[in-house]
Amino acid sequence: MADSPTVPAAPNKPWARITLTQQILLGLVVGCFLGWWMNHLPPATKAGWDNWMTLARDIFLHLIKAMIAPLVFASIVQGIAGTGDLRKVGRIGAKALLYFEVVTTAALVVGLAVVNLIGPGVGVKLAGSAAALGAAVQTKPLTLFETILHVFPASLLDAMARNDVLQIVAFSVIFAVAVSAAGEAGQPVLSFCSSLTQVMFKFAGLIMKFAPIGVGAAIAVTVGHQGLGILLSLGKLVLTLYLALAIFVVFVFGTVIWIAKLPLRAFVRAVREPFALAFATANSEAALPDAFARMEKLGVPRGIVGFVLPAGYAFNLDGSTLHLAVASVFVAQAAEATTGIHFGIGQQLTMMLTLMLTSKGVAAVPRASLVVLIAALQSFGLPLEGAAMILGVDALLDMARTSVNVLGNCLASAVVARWEGEFDDAQAEANFGASAPKT
Numbered sequence: 001m002a003d004s005p006t007v008p009a010a011p012n013k014p015w016a017r018i019t020l021t022q023q024i025l026l027g028l029v030v031g032c033f034l035g036w037w038m039n040h041l042p043p044a045t046k047a048g049w050d051n052w053m054t055l056a057r058d059i060f061l062h063l064i065k066a067m068i069a070p071l072v073f074a075s076i077v078q079g080i081a082g083t084g085d086l087r088k089v090g091r092i093g094a095k096a097l098l099y100f101e102v103v104t105t106a107a108l109v110v111g112l113a114v115v116n117l118i119g120p121g122v123g124v125k126l127a128g129s130a131a132a133l134g135a136a137v138q139t140k141p142l143t144l145f146e147t148i149l150h151v152f153p154a155s156l157l158d159a160m161a162r163n164d165v166l167q168i169v170a171f172s173v174i175f176a177v178a179v180s181a182a183g184e185a186g187q188p189v190l191s192f193c194s195s196l197t198q199v200m201f202k203f204a205g206l207i208m209k210f211a212p213i214g215v216g217a218a219i220a221v222t223v224g225h226q227g228l229g230i231l232l233s234l235g236k237l238v239l240t241l242y243l244a245l246a247i248f249v250v251f252v253f254g255t256v257i258w259i260a261k262l263p264l265r266a267f268v269r270a271v272r273e274p275f276a277l278a279f280a281t282a283n284s285e286a287a288l289p290d291a292f293a294r295m296e297k298l299g300v301p302r303g304i305v306g307f308v309l310p311a312g313y314a315f316n317l318d319g320s321t322l323h324l325a326v327a328s329v330f331v332a333q334a335a336e337a338t339t340g341i342h343f344g345i346g347q348q349l350t351m352m353l354t355l356m357l358t359s360k361g362v363a364a365v366p367r368a369s370l371v372v373l374i375a376a377l378q379s380f381g382l383p384l385e386g387a388a389m390i391l392g393v394d395a396l397l398d399m400a401r402t403s404v405n406v407l408g409n410c411l412a413s414a415v416v417a418r419w420e421g422e423f424d425d426a427q428a429e430a431n432f433g434a435s436a437p438k439t
Contacts, residue, residue: 060286080180104316151166215277237397278406284402300422
């Protein structure tokens with residue numbers, strides 16, 4: 001009797017495979033429940049859980065941050081020195097800065113419109129003390145001259161140790177020009193940077209396997225410290241910011257994607273993982289290595305990704321800019337009930353112009369949005385108690401604005417690539433299109 005034909009094994013069903021993005025979202029949900037559960041534990045038990053969750057979160061973030069400096073440095077040097085076209089570098093820089101200014105201005109306009117329409121601060125009584133702001137009250141945004149000076153590092157090692165992305169970018173660009181000018185002597189350096197970039201991408205891939213745990217721990221700490229009840233006291237402010245950011249993403253980013261003729265589905269699939277990481281950790285640096293890899297996989301050339309993404313971390317903070325518009329007008333609305341002084345549209349526009357300028361000078365300032373907000377409130381005679389009140393829900397606001405910052409910088413790199421005529425649509429479709437494997 002003839003042997004029965006061999007039946008091939010059934011392939012794994014796509015729906016049965018949990019992608020990394022889905023794992024991250026699952027970690028986010030589990031972390032929220034864990035944080036809520038921690039809130040109901042006795043203080044001693046809660047402290048123990050909090051310590052373990054904080055440890056897991058910080059290990060993940062430390063490993064992510066450890067790869068930022070070498071990845072940014074190697075990517076920029078390889079991208080610029082590899083082409084040898086220094087005029088192109090200047091052209092990309094000019095286009096990126098122009099795009100940054102236009103989009104951040106749009107963020108201010110959207111934030112101003114939504115906060116005036118909803119009025120989250122109307123009728124709110126200011127409470128709390130400005131002393132709760134701690135050292136941030138004493139911190140000032142950098143002046144124009146200080147900002148320009150800060151761009152250029154006195155020590156590369158110091159800039160890398162602090163993960164000062166702007167200074168790393170400035171040094172890397174100049175170093176890449178020197179490598180290109182060195183000709184044959186610079187080839188070993190270029191080869192080293194090329195290999196280092198590939199190694200750092202593999203390093204990022206290894207660390208990202210632990211992302212669901214790191215994300216779950218991060219959100220558990222946030223919910224465990226803040227509690228879900230914090231939403232009740234300043235829920236209208238939180239909802240106003242989230243609504244304004246949603247409108248900004250849909251209409252402003254949507255228009256940019258339409259004008260640039262970027263593949264919407266592929267772009268969304270490419271950015272959802274770094275977006276979720278930034279949202280859960282409230283840390284834009286945590287999403288940078290993954291954003292690097294995914295934008296290059298989307299079809300953005302390495303030279304453009306390496307320059308535009310890090311530069312955007314200093315000059316293209318769309319979410320933070322919109323948050324500043326909402327937060328400052330919220331304080332003005334709340335102050336009106338106490339002082340009786342109406343903060344009109346003209347004054348608001350003047351404040352927005354001030355925010356547009358000062359927000360560019362805080363690239364290396366911790367809690368940059370809070371620092372700029374305090375400076376604006378002081379300049380226009382508004383009570384700092386408003387900033388102290390906002391500080392209570394700042395963790396929730398930070399998650400939203402940070403994720404939009406990352407999304408905006410990913411979009412900026414794709415737009416500049418399209419503007420340069422170098423965006424690879426075929427690669428985007430192959431890696432993230434309808435027929436692409438789930439990621």
